[in-house]
Amino acid sequence: MTRKTLLIEIGTEELPARLLYKISSYFYENFVKELIIYNITYNKVETFSTPRRLALKIIDIDTSEKFIEIKKRGPSIIKSYNKNGLLTEAAIRWSKHCGININQAGRLKNKKGEWLLCTIRKKQEKIELLLPKMIESALKKIPIKKSMRWEKNNYKFSRPIRNIVILLNNTIVSGKIFNVSSNNLLQNHLSEKEKRIEINDVKDYPKILFQKNNIIADYIIRKEKIVNNIKKIAQNVGGFIKNSQFLIEEVTSLVESPAAFLAVFEKKFLKIPQKILIYTIEKQQKCFPIYNVKQELLPYFIFISNINPRKPEKIIMGNEKVMHARLSDAEFFFKQDKLIKLENRLLSLKKVLFQNNLGSLYEKTLRLQFLIEWIAKYSNSNIQDSIRAALLSKCDLITNIVCEFPELQGTIGMYYSLEDNEKKEISIALEEQYLPSFSGDKLPQTSIGCSLSIADKMDTLSGMFYVGNIPSADKDPFALRRLAIGIIRIIITKNIPLDLKNLINKSFHLYDEKHDVNSVISNKLLDFFITRLFHWYEEMGYSVKIIKSVLSYKSTLLIDVHKKIKAISFFKKLEESKSILSSIKRISNILEKENKKITGNINFKLMVEKEEIILFNQIEDFNIYTKNLFSEKKYKDILMKIKDLEKPIYNFFKKVKIYHYNSEIRLNRLLLLYTLKKIFFKIADFSYLY
Structure with a gap:
């Protein structure tokens, strides 16, 4: 070798x-x-x-x-030989094509049958x-x-x-x-x-x-050098660099001979709201801002050059000039925008198209007000404040700053609403309405922010489905999957008791108040959500069988679905769950063999065996104990209580003959098993689990 x-x-x-x-x-x-x-x-x-x-x-x-083996499968043995054991025409043609004598052919056997096989060994290139x-x-x-x-x-x-x-x-x-x-x-x-x-x-x-x-070809080494250099430079001016991993990755990919330099900007620019300043330095200029111990910005920035000149003064001066121009623009736009109150921009939204066939941003704002009023009842938000947040939600989209820096939408709304003395929670909600904006992004923290985010995303989703802009298997140009996942995450994480089906219908109704929206469209959107929900749980590491067992019941109350999936996942890890699931499978198999429907009530007088009486009493105790647990959706506690049934079920099967010669006793015992099955299947379809 x-x-x-x-x-x-x-x-x-x-x-x-x-x-x-x-x-x-x-x-x-x-x-x-x-x-x-x-x-x-x-x-x-x-x-x-x-x-x-x-x-x-x-x-x-x-x-x-190296030598490689090329295997060529021929006709099946049945088709290769006739009744007299002689080669068929198909077998002869195949052997000539392979260039071998039929005696050189091997056999390929598997469960499906047996074929002739030619194996050729030749040198690899x-x-x-x-x-x-x-x-x-x-x-x-x-x-x-x-x-x-x-x-x-x-x-x-x-x-x-x-x-x-x-x-x-x-x-x-x-x-x-x-x-x-x-x-x-x-x-x-x-x-x-x-x-x-x-x-x-x-x-x-x-x-x-x-x-x-000075070309550093190794990406990791280059990245480490950049990080170490910017940290040292920041320390030299009494500051530090925040961990902006995305920016570090991007800058590492922009240079191959990195050299870090310190530059300054005028202190007057520190009066610009910090997020606008950071956005300009990081996103626009790909530079690193420096902070003091109070988390405030210092009038410095660090840039990474792709060359390391002997006299860096010119390159530093050039970067400072560009930064000055950028910050001057931001300062000018900010001052101009403040001349008009955010609320006074509302009517101007009539001139801005939201989406073809879906009207203007003004019309979207009106829909958001109606939708958030309904959502606020479930999210414990102040209804009037929520409506106010919806009214202001899109007003910043026509400001100079957002027109120049679109990524600052929402953030600018928050700043300007605070300038206009709006309530703090309303202002924060304007920024939070776009959260989460990507996979794994943080969620809104305020209740109004959660409500506005759900309303905004839901309005876009229902609108797109309403006009036929539905994602295909490989195309999602409007990022509707991301919007659906965002709604799912907020509802589940923030424990908001919103019914998904009702939310969809409410949103669709706002697009067509005169007529009920076609149920086919609303069902398509609901199926779209359920598919996203399935994949979200799968990505989080939950068992596919458990997810299917819960989603098969088509519940649209997401927090209920979540509690069930978590409870069953916990239950499946218990040692006792194996025998319990085995018992459920046995019960289901017995009941499925019965062609006629098992109906009626259990007759205690027909119980003659001690084990069936014990099991019946245990079921009665279980039902009494769990009545409130079911109404409170405490599925984990219910499944823990099911453990008490394990031994009585085992003894029942061991001692009691189900198919008794007396038809009434036989039916009574089947009814007992049917009652047991209903207990388990009340939570989820346990047939997916065994």
Whole structure:
């Protein structure tokens, strides 16, 4: 076995920063799958990525010759031989096609039958010939939503591929990938006159990049350097950096020779609301704000450059000028916006379209007022304050700040409503209405914020379904799945006793007050919610069987569904649950064998065995004990009480003959079992659990 080290570097035009780490991970995963397909072993794989390169270093890859077996299945044995045991025409044609004598054929046997089998063993292509194919295949399989095309061949990738390096130890592996020939010249830093760096041995990678031009190819090392540098700089001015993981990841993906610098902005800009200031520094300029011990912003920011000049004064001055312009814009817009009260912008929403065929934002605001009034009764929100929050909810969308910085919608509404002396909870709700805005995002904290978020998302969902903008299996352009999950999370986490079906119908009614909305549409939206609910629980790690057992009852009271799923999940972990579920299965099987319906009441006088009397009394005690528990939806306590039935059920089956010769006694015992089944199936469909 021959072991070598393989280096692959794909030189590209600048890759999108937000996708770099994902693209690099996919390239690694796809290439490892290619190695498995060709049965090529290795010790480990090191990954590298910068804005202009994707690289893999495969340590101790097996480059020795390999043999592969090709199996060709022929006709079935029944069709291969006639009654006299002679070969059929089908078998003869197959053997000629395979180039073998029929005596050389093997047999393939499985549960479905038996067939003729031809096994051909031949040499696999040399690894030098396989590698270009494997690399191109790994790149093509990277899922990229928005890819680019370039050159006459019309190749597609995230960005055009300009350079390919494939080295085995110190030997170039010749080949073409996306019509680019391989070589041993690494892509240099964008700022350098020399466009390539020669590499003669894979052991020099990636240190040769750093030695030549301070390029840190390892994403993790580059990220650590950036974090350490910005922390030191912040400490030098008596401040600290907040952990903005997303920004750190993005900046790491923007540079390959990172250098951190401190810059300043005018103190007057600190009068701008802090969230607007932070948004401008972080989101717009990709820089790091610095805070003091009181969590207040200092008039500094740190930026990461892709070059480290000997005289950094010019680059610092340039960044300060750009930052000054950005903050001046924010300051101007903020001052202009304050001249008009938030409430006075309401009528202007009539000129702003919410969605085709769904009217203006003004009409949406009116619907939100009606819907939140109904929701507030369940969320313990002040109804008048909730209506007020709904009225103001979209007024900030036509402010200068939001028109310039759309991501600040809601946040600006909160600031401006506080300026207008609105109640604090109303103001906070204006920002919270858009929460959660992505998977795993935080939820609204105020009751009005929860109500407004549910109302806003529900209005959009019902409106989109009303006009036929329904997500397909692979397309969801309006992010309706995210909105549905947001409503589910708020209702369940905040324990709001909203019935999902009633919420949907109430929202649909606001779109068509004169007519009842087609039940087909409302049922589609309800099914859409239930599907999202199923996947949400599945992602949280709950058993699919437990989820199905509860959702099969089609309950639309989400907090009730949640309590059942949690209670059954707890119950399933108990040792006693195995025997109880086994008993339920046995009871169900016995009852299913009875063709006629089992009806009537249990007759205590027909009980002759001690075990059936004990079981009956235990059931009576259970029903009395759990009556209030069911009304209070304390399913965990109910299931814990079910444990008391375990022994009486076991003794009943051990001692009592169900199919008694007396038909009345027999029916009475079946009724006893039927009563037991109803106890279990009152919570969920337990047939999914055994």
